[in-house]
Amino acid sequence: MVPEEEPQDREKGVWWFQLKVWSVAVVSILLLCVCFTVSSVASHNFMYSKTVKRLSKLQEYQQYYPSLTCVMEGKDMEDWSCCPTPWTSFQSSCYFISTVMQSWTESQNNCSVMGADLVVINTKEEQDFITQNLKINSAYFLGLSDPKGWRHWQWVDQTPYNKNVT
Template sequence: MVPEEHLQDREKGFWWLQVKVWSVAAVSISLLSACFIVHSVVTYNNSVYSKTIKKLSKLREYQQNYSSLTCVTGETEVEDWSCCPTLWSSFQSSCYFVSTVRQSWAQHWKNCSMMGAHLAVINTEDEEDFIIQNLNEDSAYFMGLSDPEGQRHWQWVDQTPYNKSATFWHSDEPNDPSERCVVVNFRHPSRKWGWNDVRCHEPEKSICEMMKIYL
């Protein structure tokens, strides 16, 4: 029969062996975890660096068409870059440019198109409110709504369906079938911005709109 003190010594030896084994395992796991973290960080940094280089390359391509761009990055992702040409205003997914040159509707349509944009299409009250913040109360601005045939069949330049419930006409507008283009202007008596139908050849200012550039 093995003496009790020998059993205790053997048990202590066994537990010490277990402690050593688990200690080595713990150290090994820690080292492996550290290696994995370092590898992940390096891989992530390389990935971010690679994506950043691609974005900058794409940005340079766009700058061949636009003299300069103003970009905003997302809060967490490098790839969430959204850009507008410098001097354009940013709102939601669009960029807006206010032209202070007085020209016909057709000429403004052409000028917007040459910049990869179109005359502004206003779909919501929030968009209307944003746009008028950048306008002069003493001027009128062509937008992308017209009635080509003079039949009160209003059409947006980007083919967005005309929704009468989402319009911002002045109270007595539209009022003349011969006025086939639309401006947004400010009426001092009512102290209110709104839409007004006008003759397309009349020289007015304009608002261009384009989709944001995403990099």
């Protein structure tokens, strides 16, 4: 015959087991908290360093090129662009609206001299931006042409005209 355990010893064993389980749980949670804190601090330092570098670059641009106008288009530091002063910035591109009366070819040549092209419209948002910045009673050239006269319209960057976009 096997002697029965004392009720007090059984309660003591259950209590000791629960203590071990809870200790492991608490230590695991503490380790997760430490990992989360270290990860958050490292991420913050990385983003802060990146932001400081971008601001430094922006200040350098404006110092050496005082005729640049730089704008931040979103909340993220990556959403900024710089354009020459008479130009307008939109989605990391620069737009120059000329008031000089010229032919399409002269306008394209003028753009080339400035290191640019006549406008190529890629999105509805870009088209809306452009039309909002033009004078209603004026005429403007786009970078769209039919070079061979066969109704095969294409942009100056050689992409075909897509009437669903504009």
